[in-house]
Each structure stands twice: as C-alpha cells, then as structure tokens.
Amino acid sequence: MNIQFREFNSFDLWLWLEFETVLSEQEKQYLEEVFDSWFFLGKLGGFNAENLQVQDAGYELSYLQYELEAKDGNLMALMHNMGEIEYEGCWARCWFDLGTSDAIALDVLLNALQQFNTEFIEIKQLLIGGENEDWPLPEHRDRFYQEP
DSSP states (O other): OEEEEOSOOTTSEEEEEEESSOOOHHHHHHHHHHHHHHHHHHHTTOOOTTOOHHHHHOSOOTTOOOOGGGGGGSOOOOOOEEEOOEEETTEEEEEEEOTTOOTHHHHHHHHHHHHHHHHTOOEEEEEESSOBTTBOOOSSGGGGEEOO
16 A cells, blocks of 8 residues: 655545545445544544553553543644545545644554555555545535534
C-alpha cells in the first residue's frame, strides 16, 4: 500500500483509497466500519496526544495510577464531522473534519489501514488530502456531511 500526503487541511480533509479491484458490498461494509469506528473514537476525544498517560508510562503498567484530573487542564481534541463514503470504480473517498483532534488520529488510522490491507482488502494507495482531477469534489459538499 502506497501512502501519500497531499495538500492537508484538517478541517476539510478528503481521504482517497484506490483498490486493486472494485469492492464487493461486503468489502465496502468492512471499509465503512473502519472509518466509522475511527471517527467515533475521534468524536469522543480519543485522539488527544496531551493525555497519553498509559503510553508515557512505558512497559510497566502494573498498578498504574491513572489520573482523571490530568486531562482537565488539556484542550479538548474532538473530531467534528464525517461524510459518507463514496465509491467510483476501484476508488473510494470520504470527507472528514478532524476538528481539534491531534495528528495521532492519522497514525492510528494508518496503522489500522495497513493491517486492513494485509488481512482483508488490498489497498493500492491511500491519498491523504488534496483532490483527484478525474473525480472532482462536489460543489456543495455540505450535503455529504453527516452527524453520527
């Protein structure tokens, strides 16, 4: 799987995936579950790099004192919105407003998609941001945006 970053705007981000073949309905459902799960975690503030207490503790987690108050001083890191996944031939695309979520969100998605590529559906390439000349973006994109 080739991963390429293009023009990046976290509040107006398109993710483009090219597959080896046209996806079946079952494969589309798997992909949609990956994106829906990732977005839902982001909507709940799961991608807040300022509160990584477990990661920062290292390998010894026995009897870790997790401090709920530690997150109170941090800024909220919430994804705002997600559009519907669209398909055209061997391509899929989806729009996201990553809001104030941290870049760790993209690392988590990339890790998941790499495993998804290995275990389920071969992804030829993932393009992060930008536009595709042969599949123009809709003029009134707000009709694609949805709240979960």
